[in-house]
Amino acid sequence: MAKRIDISDLDAYYGNFLAVEDVNLAIEPRQVTAFIGPSGCGKSTLLRTLNRMHEVIPGAYVDGKVAFDGEDIYAEDVDPVNVRRLIGMVFQRPNPFPTMSIAGNVVAGLKLDRGRKVKKSEFDDIVERSLRGANLWDEVKDRLDRPGAGLSGGQQQRLCIARAIAVQPQVLLMDEPCSALDPISTLAIEDLVRELREDYTIVIVTHNMQQAARISDTTAFFNLAAVGEPGKLIEAGPTQQMFSNPANKATEDYVTGRFG
Amino acid sequence: MNDLTSGLKRRRATDKVATGVVYLTALIAIIPLVSILIVVFSRGIAAINAEFFTSTMRNISPRREGGGIFHAFIGTLEQVGVATLIAVPVGIMVAIFLVEYGSRGKLAAAVSFFVDVMTGVPSIVAGLFIYTCFILTFGFDRSGFAAALSLTILMLPVVVRTAEEMLKLVPMDLREASYALGVPKWVTIIKIVIPTALSGIITGVMLAVARVAGETAPLLLTTFMTQSLNLDVFSGPQAAIPTFVWDQIANGTNPSMDRAWAGALVLIVLVAVIYIVAKVLAARFAPKSK
Ligand SMILES: Nc1ncnc2c1ncn2[C@@H]1O[C@H](COP(=O)(O)OP(=O)(O)O)[C@@H](O)[C@H]1O
Numbered sequence: 441m442a443k444r445i446d447i448s449d450l451d452a453y454y455g456n457f458l459a460v461e462d463v464n465l466a467i468e469p470r471q472v473t474a475f476i477g478p479s480g481c482g483k484s485t486l487l488r489t490l491n492r493m494h495e496v497i498p499g500a501y502v503d504g505k506v507a508f509d510g511e512d513i514y515a516e517d518v519d520p521v522n523v524r525r526l527i528g529m530v531f532q533r534p535n536p537f538p539t540m541s542i543a544g545n546v547v548a549g550l551k552l553d554r555g556r557k558v559k560k561s562e563f564d565d566i567v568e569r570s571l572r573g574a575n576l577w578d579e580v581k582d583r584l585d586r587p588g589a590g591l592s593g594g595q596q597q598r599l600c601i602a603r604a605i606a607v608q609p610q611v612l613l614m615d616e617p618c619s620a621l622d623p624i625s626t627l628a629i630e631d632l633v634r635e636l637r638e639d640y641t642i643v644i645v646t647h648n649m650q651q652a653a654r655i656s657d658t659t660a661f662f663n664l665a666a667v668g669e670p671g672k673l674i675e676a677g678p679t680q681q682m683f684s685n686p687a688n689k690a691t692e693d694y695v696t697g698r699f700g
Numbered sequence: 701m702n703d704l705t706s707g708l709k710r711r712r713a714t715d716k717v718a719t720g721v722v723y724l725t726a727l728i729a730i731i732p733l734v735s736i737l738i739v740v741f742s743r744g745i746a747a748i749n750a751e752f753f754t755s756t757m758r759n760i761s762p763r764r765e766g767g768g769i770f771h772a773f774i775g776t777l778e779q780v781g782v783a784t785l786i787a788v789p790v791g792i793m794v795a796i797f798l799v800e801y802g803s804r805g806k807l808a809a810a811v812s813f814f815v816d817v818m819t820g821v822p823s824i825v826a827g828l829f830i831y832t833c834f835i836l837t838f839g840f841d842r843s844g845f846a847a848a849l850s851l852t853i854l855m856l857p858v859v860v861r862t863a864e865e866m867l868k869l870v871p872m873d874l875r876e877a878s879y880a881l882g883v884p885k886w887v888t889i890i891k892i893v894i895p896t897a898l899s900g901i902i903t904g905v906m907l908a909v910a911r912v913a914g915e916t917a918p919l920l921l922t923t924f925m926t927q928s929l930n931l932d933v934f935s936g937p938q939a940a941i942p943t944f945v946w947d948q949i950a951n952g953t954n955p956s957m958d959r960a961w962a963g964a965l966v967l968i969v970l971v972a973v974i975y976i977v978a979k980v981l982a983a984r985f986a987p988k989s990k
């Protein structure tokens with residue numbers, strides 16, 4: 441069910457401000473692609489263009505093409521809601537729905553989206569399957585009806601991952617999913633990403649070089665010339681090569697920790 | 701005295717004085733409130749009995765004891781009820797428009813401006829407006845419904861403003877989490893945003909209800925009053941607790957004054973009950989983490 445994404449000539453704007461300029465990048469299915477680069481170089485912005493979440497921000501728009509298995513998600517007749525059904529997202533800060541229980545959070549996408557037509561009787565199975573998929577089941581199986589907001593930060597983030605995979609997307613976008621978490625939770629999520637890779641196309645933004653090296657197959661390095669300038673893709677390639685023998689000087693400086 | 705302890709005594713003294721002043725001010729602020737409660741309770745309790753709650757003032761001469769507030773109680777419930785039924789959905793929809801759809805548009809700015817203006821409208825002006833518009837111009841009869849419309853005008857800005865503030869408090873994160881699941885915007889608003897803000901919205905609505913429950917002037921202009929029970933909110937004069945109190949005071953006899961105090965007591969208790977119900981409901985719907 442995993443699909444590929446081809447980004448071509450993509451510019452992303454916030455009003456008049458060009459935040460990301462001219463990105464061309466192929467994201468392969470069943471791989472983990474990591475976006476790395478210094479703060480403000482447009483990693484989150486680019487990630488959000490991939491499921492049309494970018495345009496949720498007032499004034500924000502995109503110029504260019506993002507093909508999802510060959511089909512342009514920015515074509516005139518494409519409904520962004522449908523795009524987001526297929527391309528799920530996990531955010532930097534865990535954001536479980538505070539009015540819902542743990543189980544309610546997991547099936548929220550199925551309940552709220554009538555287009556999905558899932559029977560109520562299947563919900564229990566989906567809750568268990570998704571929570572197991574997010575490595576959270578054993579920790580919460582006895583309190584599924586408790587509020588999701590009562591979990592620890594790391595558990596909340598895994599709950600958000602369970603919520604995202606419960607709707608069975610084809611691609612999972614993760615924007616620094618570990619940046620608000622302790623080391624133990626971070627490891628749990630890294631393990632999880634490695635497992636999810638079997639079934640999903642994953643794009644993960646990370647600040648953490650070791651993390652990118654540990655979990656990704658492909659790494660894309662972004663940089664910006666100066667603050668206020670647009671971010672650009674500097675180079676992308678197999679993670680091993682990017683970290684051992686990058687083509688670009690700036691990439692080498694960044695991955696060796698000389699700046700950023 | 702060394703550097704670590706210097707000035708400590710003085711600072712402690714200043715702290716004590718400041719604390720004392722704060723407590724004293726709080727006490728002074730409470731005095732009028734407590735004395736109102738004491739006076740209304742002690743004077744109102746005299747005329748309170750079963751008859752007071754179950755009978756009307758029909759055929760009761762002002763000089764006589766007896767009679768009751770039943771017709772006024774029903775009138776207030778109906779008028780405030782109808783006003784709430786109109787003001788709450790309209791107010792919440794306006795707030796949704798302002799927060800979720802119109803955030804930077806000209807129309808939103810205009811709506812927001814008029815809501816501000818409405819906040820400052822004196823209640824008698826709201827009554828006059830309905831009187832000239834609904835009764836004089838369109839030729840409708842005086843009715844509890846006309847009164848409810850004037851109360852709606854008073855409630856609406858309160859509901860809009862509190863709902864707006866509560867919706868703004870809902871983190872953008874939650875909306876985005878919902879969109880990212882492929883949930884359409886309006887479903888997100890109804891199923892995620894409103895439930896998250898519900899507790900605060902309920903409090904705001906109840907405070908608006910409590911505020912208009914004591915309005916007198918607009919009722920006199922729009923439904924006037926009556927000594928009898930009128931269950932039909934859509935036709936003819938209808939009594940209400942505030943106008944009942946006003947009428948009894950106007951009579952000026954001792955039994956009437958007792959009834960006026962008793963009416964005031966009922967009104968205060970009614971508002972207190974509304975307030976408590978609001979607190980309970982708000983706690984019930986507040987997002988939980990335990
Ligand atoms: N909501 C927004 N409105 C305006 N500018 C934004 C917004 N979000 C991000 N930006 C700008 O876009 C650029 C890229 O930001 P971002 O994608 O968040 O970078 P990164 O995730 O790589 O740190 C930055 O200059 C940032 O200030």
Ligand SMILES: [Mg+2]
Pocket residue numbers: 483484485616645
């Ligand atoms: Mg970012």
